[in-house]
Amino acid sequence: MYIFHTISGLRAWRKTAGIVALVPTMGNLHEGHLALVREARRRSDAVVVSIFVNRLQFGQGEDFDRYPRTLQEDTDKLHGEGVAAVFAPDEHELYPHVSQDYNIEPPHLQNELCGRVRPGHFRGVATVVAKLFNIVQPDIACFGKKDYQQLAIIRGMAADLNFNIEIVPVDTGRADDGLALSSRNAYLSESEREKAPQLYAALSRIAEQIQMGSRDYVRLETDAADTLHRNGWQVDYVEIRHADTLTVAHVGDADLVVLAAARLGKTRLIDNIEIHLDKKTI
Structure with missing residues (x-):
């Protein structure tokens, strides 16, 4: 080499x-x-x-x-x-x-x-x-x-x-508990590392609710951000966007991505989940 x-x-x-x-x-x-x-x-x-x-x-x-x-x-x-x-x-x-x-x-x-x-x-x-x-x-x-x-x-x-x-x-590499692999994960304290998978869990809940038919994207974003905040996160954003253009998602979009950025202590983590809906069910 x-x-x-x-x-x-x-x-x-x-x-x-x-x-x-x-x-x-x-x-x-x-x-x-x-x-x-x-x-x-x-x-x-x-x-x-x-x-x-x-x-x-x-x-x-x-x-x-x-x-x-x-x-x-x-x-x-x-x-x-x-x-x-x-x-x-x-x-x-x-x-x-x-x-x-x-x-x-x-x-x-x-x-x-x-x-x-x-x-x-x-x-x-x-x-x-x-x-x-x-x-x-x-x-x-x-x-x-x-x-x-x-x-x-x-x-x-x-x-x-x-x-x-x-x-x-x-595709994003993940630890066994779902945390997205990142060089900045090394900044997390032991207690912060235990809480870090909550970010992926919040995105997963949004994805699951959308797959089940929910289309109130603002409420889903707000609920996820509130849950993270209650668990000690400083949330920069949780947003549902069109997967290709990253424009704000609208009902009727089949390809979505849920993105989030939030801080645990001094460490800022980001993550996302793609969602692909059957156009017949939108």
Whole structure:
């Protein structure tokens, strides 16, 4: 497995790598990341995993400085998964002029859901992913569905900017108790970790009620948020959206996604569940 810290080194290798799949990460890899790698391997000749903690997607007061950086452990895991190359640039390599004067500006969706409480986050995500697409020139890029809003924005960017890249969504990895796998789960205290599956449980109840015929989406959202609040969560949002467009869901939509973000103590968790209704029953 090659480990590249420079753009020039990665680009020279890329010329003879065949069909390449990219898995962009910020490192501190867990089983969810490795599931992305396995899907990427299944679809390509060579997998490139990028490891870069991107300052542009962190807001003021967020956890950029304390975000776990575990490059040696990460490369050991990736070697075991048969990854062809790791791209792990330092900040100066990816942002040589310190500031990024030219950014990718996503549409209004960037200011909704997570974007309401993390202004500028999706601009930073879209900008670094566009840079990685340009550097790696992958044929395929794999993204986890846990970051559902991010996936929607990346799909839209790839289509509108004519990136000749297949964007592959991969199902959310979960612990045995349902908690979505995330590097930030390590921030949870023991008692918080015990409560953390409540987020997935709240979304599951909404999905079950919709499948049973409930269409009062506002009430379902409010009830779920109230339940989480009573259990000690600080809720950013619980919302039911159209699965493809992430516009507000309407009765009659067959493909839905329920998304939520909430904090336990200082740790912010996100999750979602897709719902696919039989059009005959709507």
